[in-house]
Ligand code: ADP
């Protein structure tokens with residue numbers, strides 16, 4: 119356990135929106151090649167935490183460390199360069215582009231971030247088609263690669279989002295409720311995909327509402343409520359924790 123290096127550490131991270139303490143002093147540590155989960159009722163700060171890690175949401179205080187280097191002052195473009203990829207809670211695909219073109223944007227995001235100097239940035243002509251093809255194959259989207267998002271079921275659109283993040287060849291993948299709106303079979307497929315990616319060494323942080331999905335998929339779970347950590351540990355233990363039960367059921 120201690121032999122595994124920390125990929126990401128968030129120390130005493132807070133994000134306040136005026137008087138709303140969405141995240142209020144959270145410390146988590148993600149070690150290499152495991153699937154971590156974040157559970158918690160609506161409004162507990164899960165999506166805000168992912169926004170803070172990807173630097174889209176400013177921190178009120180706290181420290182973010184990736185591969186040993188602090189990055190809480192870095193711009194979002196540097197986060198892409200560090201190969202931290204995310205999916206969003208609601209589908210954000212470009213409707214006029216095909217599935218393949220949407221996934222290509224993920225590969226481009228990493229390339230565009232190739233220089234810290236904006237004026238030195240120009241599209242690099244590196245061939246990314248292999249990364250795009252691999253992401254399409256992994257997520258089972260071969261048959262729909264030339265369709266547009268609105269021609270797909272909601273569950274398939276969500277898979278395109280995951281494929282777009284994978285096309286970045288991430289070191290850390292953040293997933294915000296990837297199975298929301300999916301049926302049981304689609305959820306099981308996503309769970310299997312995430313476990314396959316883990317077997318290849320990919321570190322993942324999964325925000326998930328579905329307790330069964332959490333137990334089936336995650337190695338270690340953080341439970342949040344009102345922006346703070348109320349429990350962490352193996353998922354089967356965390357879901358039984360009285361504080362977690364109380365947060366969910368209001369007991
Ligand atoms: P979760 O993902 O756990 O459902 P969120 O992180 O979306 O929770 O939200 C946590 C709290 O922060 C909620 O009270 C929400 O209304 C508030 N919040 C989130 N984003 C903003 C924002 N941009 N401006 C103001 N309040 C926000």
Ligand code: MG
Nearest residue numbers: 164165166207
């Ligand atoms: Mg959310």
